[in-house]
Amino acid sequence: MSSKYLITGINGFVGRYFVEYLDEKESDAKIYGIDIAKNCDMDIQYKSLNLMDAESINKVIKSYKPDYIIHLAAMSSVAQSWEEPLNCFVNNMSAFLNLADSVRKNNLKTRILSVGSSEEYGTYNEPLKESLGLHPKNPYSVARVSQEYMSKLYVDKFGLDIVMTRSFNHIGPRQNPKFVIPSFVEQLVNIASGKSENKMMVGNIDVIRDFTDVRDVVDAYYRIIKNAPNRSVYNVCSGRGVKLRDIIDKTAKKLNIKPNIVVDPSRVRSNEVLSVIGDNSKLKKELGWKPKYKLEQTISDMVDFLKTR
Amino acid sequence: MSSKYLITGINGFVGRYFVEYLDEKESDAKIYGIDIAKNCDMDIQYKSLNLMDAESINKVIKSYKPDYIIHLAAMSSVAQSWEEPLNCFVNNMSAFLNLADSVRKNNLKTRILSVGSSEEYGTYNEPLKESLGLHPKNPYSVARVSQEYMSKLYVDKFGLDIVMTRSFNHIGPRQNPKFVIPSFVEQLVNIASGKSENKMMVGNIDVIRDFTDVRDVVDAYYRIIKNAPNRSVYNVCSGRGVKLRDIIDKTAKKLNIKPNIVVDPSRVRSNEVLSVIGDNSKLKKELGWKPKYKLEQTISDMVDFLKTR
Numbered sequence: 049m050s051s052k053y054l055i056t057g058i059n060g061f062v063g064r065y066f067v068e069y070l071d072e073k074e075s076d077a078k079i080y081g082i083d084i085a086k087n088c089d090m091d092i093q094y095k096s097l098n099l100m101d102a103e104s105i106n107k108v109i110k111s112y113k114p115d116y117i118i119h120l121a122a123m124s125s126v127a128q129s130w131e132e133p134l135n136c137f138v139n140n141m142s143a144f145l146n147l148a149d150s151v152r153k154n155n156l157k158t159r160i161l162s163v164g165s166s167e168e169y170g171t172y173n174e175p176l177k178e179s180l181g182l183h184p185k186n187p188y189s190v191a192r193v194s195q196e197y198m199s200k201l202y203v204d205k206f207g208l209d210i211v212m213t214r215s216f217n218h219i220g221p222r223q224n225p226k227f228v229i230p231s232f233v234e235q236l237v238n239i240a241s242g243k244s245e246n247k248m249m250v251g252n253i254d255v256i257r258d259f260t261d262v263r264d265v266v267d268a269y270y271r272i273i274k275n276a277p278n279r280s281v282y283n284v285c286s287g288r289g290v291k292l293r294d295i296i297d298k299t300a301k302k303l304n305i306k307p308n309i310v311v312d313p314s315r316v317r318s319n320e321v322l323s324v325i326g327d328n329s330k331l332k333k334e335l336g337w338k339p340k341y342k343l344e345q346t347i348s349d350m351v352d353f354l355k356t357r
Numbered sequence: 358m359s360s361k362y363l364i365t366g367i368n369g370f371v372g373r374y375f376v377e378y379l380d381e382k383e384s385d386a387k388i389y390g391i392d393i394a395k396n397c398d399m400d401i402q403y404k405s406l407n408l409m410d411a412e413s414i415n416k417v418i419k420s421y422k423p424d425y426i427i428h429l430a431a432m433s434s435v436a437q438s439w440e441e442p443l444n445c446f447v448n449n450m451s452a453f454l455n456l457a458d459s460v461r462k463n464n465l466k467t468r469i470l471s472v473g474s475s476e477e478y479g480t481y482n483e484p485l486k487e488s489l490g491l492h493p494k495n496p497y498s499v500a501r502v503s504q505e506y507m508s509k510l511y512v513d514k515f516g517l518d519i520v521m522t523r524s525f526n527h528i529g530p531r532q533n534p535k536f537v538i539p540s541f542v543e544q545l546v547n548i549a550s551g552k553s554e555n556k557m558m559v560g561n562i563d564v565i566r567d568f569t570d571v572r573d574v575v576d577a578y579y580r581i582i583k584n585a586p587n588r589s590v591y592n593v594c595s596g597r598g599v600k601l602r603d604i605i606d607k608t609a610k611k612l613n614i615k616p617n618i619v620v621d622p623s624r625v626r627s628n629e630v631l632s633v634i635g636d637n638s639k640l641k642k643e644l645g646w647k648p649k650y651k652l653e654q655t656i657s658d659m660v661d662f663l664k665t666r
Contacts, residue, residue, distance in 0.1 A: 130514070133507065134454045138447055145443045181490055185513075190506045197499045198442065204494075205439070 050076035054114035054158075056099060056143070057121030058090070059083040061223050062262060062269075066118060067092065069266040080112050083121065099143035102150070109150040109158075116273050117147055117160045126167065129188035140191040144198065152206050159209040161273045162199045165192045166216040166258070166285065166326060175327040178214070178281055185321075196281065203279045211276045213269070216285035216326045219346055220262035221353035228292065229259065230350065233299055237354045240303040248307040251315030253292040256323040260286045261341035271335040285326030286339055299347050359385035363423035363467075365408060365452070366430030367399070368392040370532050371571060371578075375427060376401065378575040389421050392430065408452035411459070418459040418467075425582050426456055426469045435476065438497035449500040453507065461515050468518040470582045471508045473501045475525040475567070475594065475633060484636040487523070487590055494630075505590065512588045520585045522578070525594035525635045529571035529655055530662035537601065538568065539659065542608055546663040549612040557616040560624030562601040565632040569595045570650035580644040594635030595648050608656050 053070065057063050058081030067090055070077045079092040082105075088094040097104050099121055109117075122140055123129070129136040144162065151158045169176045170183030184190045199210040223230040228251075238244040260268075268284045276282065300307050331337045341349075362379065366372050367390030376399055379386045388401040391414075397403040402421075406413050408430055418426075431449055432438070438445040453471065460467045478485045479492030493499045508519040532539040537560075547553040569577075577593045585591065609616050640646045650658075 134451050137450050137503070141446050142443050184506055184510075186510065187507065190503050190510070193506070194446070194499050194503050197493055197502070198496065201493075201495065201499070 050074075050078055051115045052078045052080070052112060053116045053118060054080045054082070054109065054112060055118045055120060056082050056147070058092070058094070059085045059088055060120055061220075062218070062265060063120050064090070064222070065220070065262050066120070066266045066269065069263070069270060073270065080108070080114065082108065099146060100139065102142075102146040105146045106150040106153070109147070109156070110154050113154075113156055114158050117151070117158055118269065118273065119144065119147060119160060119162055122163065124165070124188065126186045126188045129186055129191070133187035136187050137191050137194070140195060141198070144195050148198075148202050148208060148210070152202070152208060157209065159211065159273060160199075161269060162195060162210055162212045164196050164212055164214045164281070165189060166214055166283070166324060168193050168196065168214055171321050175287070175325045176214075176283065177327040178283055178330055200279055209278050211272050211278065212281040213272060213284045214281060214326075215265065216258045216260060216283070216324065218262045218265045219259050219350070221349045223262070223350070229295060232292070232296055233347065233350045234354055236296070236299045236303055236305065236307055237351060239307055240305045241355075246305070246308045248296070248309050249312040249315065250292070250296070250309055251312065251317065252320055253296060253309070254322075255320055256289040256291050256325065258285045258287070258289055258324055258326045259295075259343065259346075260284065260339060261346040264339040264341055267340070268331060268335075268337050271331075271337050275335055282331045282335070283326045283328055284331065285328050287326060287328040289323060289325040290343065295343070295347065298344060299351065302348060302351055359383075359387055360424045361387045361389070361421060362425045362427060363389045363391070363418065363421060364427045364429060365391050365456070367401070367403070368394045368397055369429055370529075371429050371527070371574060373399070373531070374529070374571050375429070375575045375578065378572070378579060382579065389417070389423065391417065408455060409448065411451075411455040414455045415459040415462070418456070418465070419463050422463075422465055423467050426460070426467055427578065427582065428453065428456055428469060428471055431472065433474070433497065435495045435497045438495055438500070442496035445496050446500050446503070449504060450507070453504050457507075457511050457517060457519070461511070461517060466518065468520065468582060469508075470578060471504060471519055471521045473505050473521055473523045473590070474498060475523055475592070475635060477502050477505065477523055480630050484596070484634045485592065486636045487592055487639055509588055518587050520581050520587065521590040522581060522593045523590060523635075524574065525567045525569060525592070525633070527571045527574045528568050528659070530658045532571070532659075538604060541601070541605055542656065542659045543663055545605070545608045545612055545614065545616055546660060548616055549614045550664070555614070555617045557605070557618050558621040558624065559601070559605070559618055560621065560626065561629055562605060562618070563631075564629055565598040565600050565634065567594045567596070567598055567633055567635045568604075568652070568655075569593065569648060570655040573648040573650055576649070577640060577644075577646050580640075580646050584644050591640045591644070592635045592637055593640065594637050596635060596637040598632055598634040599652065604652070604656065607653060608660065611653075611657055611660055
């Protein structure tokens with residue numbers, strides 16, 4: 049019998065890739081997408097829904113009875129979480145609890161994927177392993193830590209089936225240029241095409257981050273939802289640190305340009321963590337995951353996407 | 358110049374004792390109390406207020422400009438937090454953030470006392486020290502851990518002045534008999550007076566807890582708010598574990614009765630932690646605190662209060 053997936057935030061960056069992954073991997077999968085947006089252009093069952101609305105969520109879950117809930121929707125901007133800490137809490141926590149409570153009240157066997165963040169760790173001078181303590185440094189990550197705690201409590205107390213991630217930066221074609229890497233690639237593509245003058249605005253590009261191609265991320269999520277033990281938590285990361293400067297260099301090389309790089313002080317964040325690198329050995333060892341996309345491939349695909357857009 | 362105190366939840370068990378403590382210790386202190394209750398019978402400035410109401414809180418803080426906020430109001434029932442986890446989060450978090458944001462927006466130097474709970478620790482087989490990791494086991498304690506994280510973030514990011522506690526069980530005269538110890542004492546007083554038959558209903562009375570007299574608790578809170586370094590966290594506890602059974606014995610001895618103890622299965626909680634004992638050496642060493650009330654004295658005062666009520 050085919051599996052039924054309920055995907056929240058389906059119109060987002062990861063949601064679309066998850067749908068494409070399922071189309072390929074499990075073509076008989078049934079997909080029900082929900083999102084705050086009015087419409088969805090994918091060929092799936094869709095409902096526009098606010099995840100704060102417990103009653104509407106419950107109606108969907110009660111009638112659809114998903115085997116899996118892939119909970120991708122979130123208020124995930126660190127900057128916004130400083131502007132509206134309470135909203136960040138209430139939105140993230142109520143979206144998650146509304147889903148979990150509905151599964152619980154309807155006595156379903158649904159497995160839930162609760163997505164967390166590398167931000168939960170806070171600052172360490174070593175690769176981030178799942179066993180390290182959590183020291184959240186902004187309201188967004190406090191909300192994520194709370195969501196992880198609550199996930200574990202719902203497993204222990206109510207016997208729910210919940211698997212969790214701490215996801216690091218992901219990149220790929222179609223990502224919104226409000227994020228740093230697509231913003232760089234877009235600027236460079238515009239310089240190469242002559243659409244913009246040769247002046248590239250950046251913040252601190254010597255910081256090191258751990259980037260995973262979004263197509264590898266959805267592969268990890270699929271393996272976790274299918275095979276991870278209940279209540280487990282996995283880093284989703286490449287295990288490799290990359291300087292933002294190196295991504296600019298690789299992109300420029302591919303485009304065959306020499307960009308004029310200008311530091312825009314408004315883009316330099318105070319107290320920015322210099323290096324964030326994850327340890328992905330648990331995900332590799334336990335679930336056989338391995339990233340398929342090299343950084344050069346991801347950048348090349350992002351460039352191609354932006355060129356033809 | 359006399360200090361200005363804003364006390365939230367002033368009508369509660371701890372609030373009243375804090376006011377009495379100030380009357381004695383700092384008789385020129387100015388006190389502004391807020392509470393959800395309509396009226397307050399104490400001789401202070403009072404406003405009935407819902408702490409969810411950011412605008413009303415801000416009005417009070419903006420005009421009163423407190424030197425200290427003693428934030429005692431909370432939705433602090435573990436059982437209720439399982440019934441309404443989202444409400445527990447939203448209420449506790451928005452009460453705290455509404456206060457902190459108002460101090461921040463008005464650029465006040467106000468010091469805030471953020472009260473947390475021994476429940477933040479979770480289960481350990483050793484006395485609970487402040488340096489141990491936090492493993493909250495119910496939604497209430499997840500909310501308390503979040504409040505502690507947010508307190509630290511507000512100090513680091515906005516320069517606020519916040520001191521924190523992890524408070525263990527406190528007991529004393531006037532405590533609501535929905536709590537275990539006053540319920541025991543009330544039952545025993547009623548048996549001794551002949552008001553009830555000799556049948557005392559209990560849950561698991563072999564569990565060990567760390568009880569501090571509420572009058573010692575407010576002394577600790579006063580020392581913390583006056584002398585603790587910004588961003589510090591203190592256990593508030595006696596450092597001594599007591600079996601509930603021993604408290605029954607001591608109370609019965611004082612009343613000169615031999616109670617007939619009956620276990621009521623509805624009062625026995627599943628998964629109850631067998632022993633919770635705190636380490637108070639930080640509070641003692643750094644702030645010179647020492648509990649003044651021996652357990653016998655506290656019980657005696659509780660008995661006297663209930664006898665003359």
